[in-house]
Amino acid sequence: MLQLELIMKHRIKMIGLDLDGTLLTDKKELTDRTKAALRRAIELGITVLVASGRPWMGVPEELRNFPGMRYALTSNGARIIDTKDDRVIEEHLLSPELALKALAVCGKYDTLQEVYFDGQGYAPEDQMAYVEKYHRNPSMCEYMRKTRLPVKDIRKLVEQENRGLDKVQALFADMDERETAWKELEQEKGLELVGSLQYNIEINAAGVNKGTGLVNLGRMLGIRREEIMAFGDGDNDIAMLREAGFGVAMANADEQVKAAADYITLSNEEEGVAEAIERLVLKQ
DSSP states (O other): OHHHHHHHHSOOOEEEEOIIIIISOTTSOOOHHHHHHHHHHHHTTOEEEEEOSSOGGGSOHHHHTOTTOOEEEEGGGTEEEETTTTEEEEEOOBOHHHHHHHHHHHTTSSEEEEEEETTEEEEEHHHHTTGGGTOSSHHHHHHHHHHEEEESOHHHHHHHHOSOBSEEEEEESOHHHHHHHHHHHHTSTTEEEEOSSTTEEEEEETTOOHHHHHHHHHHHTTOOGGGEEEEEOSGGGHHHHHHSSEEEEOTTSOHHHHHTOSEEOOOGGGTHHHHHIIIIITTO
């Protein structure tokens, strides 16, 4: 009851939504019930937005074009986008020098590495043929193939572009190698590390996370931290659940994620986002 009493103290004016394992089912689908809950929240004047580690072009088209969903927080907060005016309203990019250092560390291991520029993900074309080796979920393999642009050499792309990146990601075939790489990357100053999956490392510029991005957007829109609700299930959602006025973890979330939340809803397979919005927001 403490959580419900807390939520009623402040009318929710913004809802930030993680995608994988949260808003989307395991098949990467948006259910009718969930869509209806989002529409009703938007009709009430609530700012509803995606808050994802994905690049903008990796967000499902249905959500990129969802009526009334004007803003998006992508690449773990590296880019905040005004989709109506088609402009970036805040960005915190990773320098090419740090990106190359991160790629060098991860490249010592059996990994599929990718980089994000301007909301678009790029991955090595030779490894994309074997994406199942690195992604455990068949739906994620399909997502990768549909949304990543193949390049011959990921490091050369970074060198040629010679400008800030949204994010670097590495998918590991071996979990012991992931742990070793993580420790090595922690020694590099200027990097922010999270892992939304048990087998990946996501690398942003230091200080970049979903929580800071969501609160910053709220400030721009005149919405206080206490009026923000956030949903998530992964390691890269912890900062957002802590920073938001009311953090909601999915039943399928890891224990450390649940510990950071104010409320635990049903799983993503049980339409937990819709359940919490209906119960806690639409009845305010």
